[in-house]
Amino acid sequence: MIVAIASGKGGTGKTTIATALARIWDGPRVAVDMDVEAPNLHLFLAPSYDGRKRAVLDVPVVLHPEACSGCGACSRLCAFKAIIALGDYPVVFPEMCHGCGGCLEVCRRGVLGAGKRELGEIFWGRAGAADGASPDLRIAGGQLRIGEAMSVPLIRQVRTKANEMLAEHPGDVIIDAPPGTSCPALSAVREVDVLLLVAEPTPFGLHDLGLAVRALASGRVPTGVVVNRAGLGDDCIRAFCHKHDLPILAEIPFRRDIAEACAQGIPLDHMGELRTMMETLARSLRELAEPRVAA
Amino acid sequence: MSLIAVSAQGDTPEASVDPRFGRAKGFGLYDPSAQYWSYLSNDAAQAQAQGAGLAAVELLARAKVTVVLSGSIGPKAAVALRAAGIASVEGADGQTVRQAVAAHLEMPQRGDAKS
Numbered sequence: 001m002i003v004a005i006a007s008g009k010g011g012t013g014k015t016t017i018a019t020a021l022a023r024i025w026d027g028p029r030v031a032v033d034m035d036v037e038a039p040n041l042h043l044f045l046a047p048s049y050d051g052r053k054r055a056v057l058d059v060p061v062v063l064h065p066e067a068c069s070g071c072g073a074c075s076r077l078c079a080f081k082a083i084i085a086l087g088d089y090p091v092v093f094p095e096m097c098h099g100c101g102g103c104l105e106v107c108r109r110g111v112l113g114a115g116k117r118e119l120g121e122i123f124w125g126r127a128g129a130a131d132g133a134s135p136d137l138r139i140a141g142g143q144l145r146i147g148e149a150m151s152v153p154l155i156r157q158v159r160t161k162a163n164e165m166l167a168e169h170p171g172d173v174i175i176d177a178p179p180g181t182s183c184p185a186l187s188a189v190r191e192v193d194v195l196l197l198v199a200e201p202t203p204f205g206l207h208d209l210g211l212a213v214r215a216l217a218s219g220r221v222p223t224g225v226v227v228n229r230a231g232l233g234d235d236c237i238r239a240f241c242h243k244h245d246l247p248i249l250a251e252i253p254f255r256r257d258i259a260e261a262c263a264q265g266i267p268l269d270h271m272g273e274l275r276t277m278m279e280t281l282a283r284s285l286r287e288l289a290e291p292r293v294a295a
Numbered sequence: 296m297s298l299i300a301v302s303a304q305g306d307t308p309e310a311s312v313d314p315r316f317g318r319a320k321g322f323g324l325y326d327p328s329a330q331y332w333s334y335l336s337n338d339a340a341q342a343q344a345q346g347a348g349l350a351a352v353e354l355l356a357r358a359k360v361t362v363v364l365s366g367s368i369g370p371k372a373a374v375a376l377r378a379a380g381i382a383s384v385e386g387a388d389g390q391t392v393r394q395a396v397a398a399h400l401e402m403p404q405r406g407d408a409k410s
Binding site for chain 1: 343345346349350352353356371374375378379380
């Protein structure tokens, strides 16, 4: 099964929850950090790396400008204005390209060739079971190149890597999604069996949970909520979840000792009753996903 | 034959110059030989999630504009304008479209030698 941990608002505790779930999860699993703009899951899971790979995107380059008839087919096809035909031959803006390859397909005169844009890198490895994590935990993630504006193509490559790892050695997937409700977050929660939204009970937290539910929870994917820093604000998240028929699967209290432990990189499953809470959360997620996984 | 485009916040020559090029509301067009004003809406480019400046260049190229006056023009739009053979002048904001055109026509013509 595939579970994605997401949130509208940043800093609600996605990685904290993903780390704890990944550590206590029974059986083989891959923890996937899809927040390629600011990956941090590896800081908590401290894996030993099996590999790193430069990630590139295929973009067009103008190889034979003299062959251009100025038909404009490439420019009309491109939804992102990455290639425009204005003068005698097309002008390419590789940083705008999403890499669909359509312009190379429609050009009948061989004006364009395949070039590369560096997106960043992807990495993969395995986490040790030394400090109490249950065995058979692998990790995959990516890091966007500084200056690169588009994270979705890299997120797709991270997903491909995770799928390769699963093909080698099957297991469950725990995705740490990027924050927000735009393309990167949507791309990370694609094709998951269960969605877990982490929210904090503040006006900001409520607002962004609302956005996340509208953007990410399609109604087809079973969705649950974890309230983090419960007791910090008011009952707004509970009321919202009740109204929208979203189960609250766990509530992590707003406590100084938890915050201090998190700041030191200590996972939740090392903190007494929170371990039990995380184990219950893992069971609830499996139950929520069951109808989909069985189908 | 020259055709001057000015990024504009409204559809008359008395509108303020829009300091933005790609996300300008529209373009005031002036044909000096015919002494004729017209207006080109930039709605389509404004609706672009990305590449608004490039869409605006395409719009101006189709309209056969030869020189564009604006506040500032982004680096990608500047490349596209050069490819399209359209001259550009930045720093034209802070006045009306009519004033910008008048100031441009008073200047010694360099990039717009054809006029």
